Amino acid sequence: MIIKEIPVTKEIPVTKGLPLIGNVADFFARGPLAFLTKLQTEFGDVAGFSFFGQKSVLISHPKDIERVLLETGKYFYKGYDATFVVHLVLGNGLASSEGEFWRRQRKLAQPAFHHERISAYADTIMHFTKQLLQSWQDGEVRDVHQDMMFLTQQIVAKILLDIDVTDEARDVGQAFDVIQQEMSTELMGWRLFLPRFVSSPGRVRLHAAVNHLEQILRSTIKERRTTSNNHNDLLAILMEARDDDGNGMTDQQLRDEMMTFYFAGFETTANTLSWAWLLLSCNSDTRAKLEAELEHTLGGSYLTFRDVRALSYTEAIFKETLRLYSPGWSAGRFASEDVEINGYKVSKGTEIWMSSWVTHRDPRWFSSPQTFIPERWLDGLEKRIPRYAYFPFGGGSRICIGSSLAQLAFTLILSTIAQHYRLEVLPDQIIEPEAGITLRPKHGIKVRIHQR
Ligand code: HEM
Known part of the structure; x- marks a missing residue:
């Protein structure tokens, strides 16, 4: 008797590409967001493509996303080591490290993001927000995205290192700016395809900025190790942290984590706020409800950490903004062995893409998915929806460590500004989401501000 073997896995449907380069040209011609959306529309929940021979697959069903996120560390890994710019800037920090090293770092860093620690950052957030409001004039036109970027940069620099990039540490802010711009070109621009040993003016600028920051970080760490440490910042908390064997972080680990928190923290939060201002300006009913909630809960007073929980409508605005414009528009993993996903065979080394841009706009989980x-x-x-139909902060063990801080900053900044100003987005401009390291408005967002 012959028992015919029943194949348990199907071959992934793959979109056609060009010889050698695969789908690279299409990806850049359409832009990542349109490329991924089209892929899911045409091929469904498991859709294959390739870049220069690198097999890749977009998975869009919440069950599959859940599996990959929860099984990271077992069958999947992040694989950032291979990216030269991530290694150069973030080193072996939390977002880029793997395995036991990552586990120990996460355990050491976690207490810095506990509820009571985060509450201490509220004063810093309010201080810089009020400072920004003082510089605004009724009726003027501003790029609110630039304002949000500078504001969150000031806040993150103060929270991390107790420095004020407004004045005495302006060069630190500038170095961070250079790195952030050059990282975007390295990861999502033409330099993605430039071999790492080839120099370019941008790479020279990048190295100079990294060296500059590195010197500052190292001398700050050295100074803190030799003098009594009376700073109340994240660096101080990380320097005090000890693992089960009583060991703390080395200078190199501290440097890597500072860089990681900075880049993971400031642009993501700024973008969320920028998108929220756009959405509020286009939806006057929502803005009216927000203003009513603020009036009802706070009267004319400023928001404090304790009031944040009472603002349920503001929280809904945060969630809905992150649904439509999640700064982490796509998360990636590599398969560490041959695996099966949704009945399809995913071979070892395949890059797996999970796009919140795509899944958050799926009508199976969200009615009128394009509407705010x-x-x-x-x-x-x-x-009511599957757990991973919505994953703006990722999930599993690699879930964003800063999500509560991000929500706190968003709520304090949005409500403080909304209490004092109405932002009207100017009609004659193109507002285009650009999927770089994070999802940002490519040309900024010009608004006219009206004092309330
Ligand atoms: C709205 C703001 C934010 C969004 C949307 C966001 C989103 C994300 C996402 C999606 C991930 C998971 C990436 C993956 O699985 O590959 C992540 C990880 C991470 N985020 Fe955030 N983030 C935000 C704010 C912050 C802040 C404020 C900080 C810290 C100051 C931070 C620090 C990190 C770190 C360190 C990781 C890596 C965690 C690990 O792998 O253990 N994030 N974030």
């Missing part, structure tokens, strides 16, 4: 409706989060939607 904060109210959808107020009636238990999260319990």
Whole structure:
């Protein structure tokens, strides 16, 4: 008797590409967001493509995303080591390290993001927000994205290193700016394909900025190790942290984590705020409800850490902004062995893409998916949809460590500004989401500000 073997896995449907380069040209011609959306529309929940021979697959079903996120460290890994710019800037920090090294670092860093620690950052956030408001004039036109970028940069620099990039540490802020711009070109621009040993003016600028920051970080760490440490910043908390064997972080680890928190923290939060201002300006009903909630909860007073929980409509705006414009528009993993996903064979070394841009706009989970409706989060939607239909902060063990801090900063900044100003987005401009390291408005967002 012959028992015919039943194949348990199917071959992944793959979109056609060009010889050698695969789908690179299409990816850049359409832009990452349109490319991934088209892929899912045409091929469904598991869709294959390739870049220069690197097999890749976009997975879009929440069950599959859940599996990959929860099994990272087992069958999947992040694989950032291979990216020269990540290695150069973030080193072996939390976002880029793997395995036991990552586990120990995460355990050491976690207490810095506990509820009571985070509450201490509220004063810093409010201080810089009020400072920004003082510089605004009724009726003037501003690029609110630039304002949000500078504001969150000031906040993150103060929280991390107790420095003020407004004045005495302006060069630190400039070095961070250079790195952030050059990282974008390295990861999502033409230099992605330039061999790492080839120099270019941008790479020279990048190395100079990294060296400059490195010197500052190292001398700050050295100074803190030799003098009594009375700073109340994240660096101080990390320097005090000890693992089960009583060992702390080395200078190199501290340097890597400072760089990581900076780059993971400031642009993501700024972008979320910028997108929220755009959405609020285009949806006057939502803005009116936000203003009513603020009036009802706070009267004319400023928001404090304790009031944040009472602002349920503001929280819904945060969630809905992150649904439509999640700064982490795509997360990636590599398969560490041959695996099966949703009945498809995914071979070892395949890069797996999970795009919140695509899944958050899927009509199976969100009705009117392109429309901004904060109210959808107020009636238990999260319990009705699959857990990973919505994953702005990732999931599993590699979930964003800074999500509570991001939500706190968003709430304090949005509500403080909304209490004092109405932002009207100017009509004659193109607002284009650009999927770089994070999802940002490519040409900024010009607004006219009206004092309330
Ligand atoms: C709205 C703001 C933010 C968004 C949307 C966001 C999103 C994310 C996402 C999606 C991941 C997971 C990436 C993956 O699985 O590959 C992540 C990881 C991470 N985020 Fe955030 N993030 C935000 C704010 C912050 C802040 C404020 C900090 C810290 C100051 C931070 C620090 C990190 C770190 C260190 C990781 C890596 C964690 C690990 O692998 O253990 N993030 N973030």
